[in-house]
Amino acid sequence: MRTGAGGGTVRELSVDSRDDPTAAGSSCLPLVQHGHMDVPHDQISTRELTSASGFTSEETESDSSSAAGTKGAGGIICQQTLLTSTDSVAVASGETNWSQSPTACLRGQHKCNWCAREEDLPEEIKPEIIWDLDRNQETYRVHFSRAGWFCCPETELEFEVRAAVTIQYGYSSWREHLTETQKNQWMVAGPLFDIRVEPTEAVAAVHLPHFLCLRDADNSRMQIAHFIDEGMTLENPTRVRSFHAVLENPSFSPIGVFWRRENSDQRTQLHSIVLLYQAQRRVNLTLHLYLIPDDGSRVKAVKDYEKECQSWFVSKSHFTAKPLHFDSLYIVSSPSEITVTPKELPFLDKPAEAFQPFTEVHTTDVKKELELSLVGKKDGKPIWEAVIRPEDLAPSGSSIKMQIDTHFVDQHREQLIKRVTAVDSILDSLHGVVLDPEQYQSIRAERTNPDKMRKLYELVPSWNSGCKEKLYQALKDKHRHLVEQLEEK
Known part of the structure; x- marks a missing residue:
């Protein structure tokens, strides 16, 4: 299988990352499917690097003068790849404001009142972020120097590995692979991933995230879709967990979770999340409220769009109180005086490449707490609630203006x-x-x-x-x- 990116020189290093979205700023641009990455790194000695990776000093000596990272634990290390086009260097990994998924901090929390919690959590890894030469597409990469079960909080992908292995992975496009006939027969039930592994046989199983609420559901409707040169192939998952489909001894190509459509498909229950972003702030407060499936690729699409708008991520409760189904309608409610545009927010099956609709919430009073809730248009029952406090919001407009000017x-x-x-x-x-x-x-x-x-x-x-x-x-x-x-x- 393919490994690496751009055929460049590879260095080994350990990494760390955190979630801290950047502040608001200037006016919003049209949807752009990319973002900027702020990822620092510190210097590390050859001896520390060798100790973390398990490699000999001879194997790392040639790169000792510029190896970077922070000391890893348990022999888990990531790789820094130096791309060789116009002498530009690929982005290294580490702490970042914008790299991590806005919901990555909720890993391990209970997502659904009807689904069993995935209690046995794998060890969390900190992948390196790799950009292509045009800085339009990012992928993740990690090297495991030992066997184990690991989870990427950026994507919720999980890997069971039986030996040392290098894995590079990123989101791919369902839209580019599916025919109209396939779209009518199958519902996308999670992100599509492009995964590259070397050596392939080192991966014992891959756990692919899905957003289906499977209570009272027929799991036989779930399939794993592979896209190869000959077209699409389908494979039964080895087992199905509450939020992952497990495939043992996998082969790798663009791969993701499918759900077979039936007459009752419009009632398929789906795990969903609410994302809040504070639009550029002057005097009043404007929020963008999104309601989307719990799908990492769509979360990333929203994050990238709002980053181009220079918006501020408002960290509040994300998961809805109950699973939803596509094409249902919801209304933003508040005891405060707010203006909502549009008044109805649909829960739609929009691929990550498409514009993700949101409701704009505007208020002139930002000194007090702002209570928000999403209620069903038909039954008036709340599915999500949050209290926005002044300390949750971006710095003052004057501070932002200074940063812009x-x-x-x-x-x-x-x-x-x-x-x-x-x-x-x-x-x-x-x-x-x-x-x-x-x-x-x-x-x-x-x-x-x-x-x-x-x-x-x-x-x-x-x-x-x-x-x-x-x-x-x-x-x-x-x-x-x-x-x-x-x-x-």
């Missing part, structure tokens, strides 16, 4: 001159894009890194926002930890 590279000029060490790599990223050959050579001729950064900053006042953004992206690629520290100030 003053670019990061201008705000932190002094610290960047002092602390950036990978100047040559940053210049390589800007060469031919922002810097012409003469400027590039002139800056490279300076003797020290601070002198090079000062020389680079001589050009910054004449740059437009696009050029500054190129420098910002290069800084994030090479100095994620530093960028993250400065952004938190």
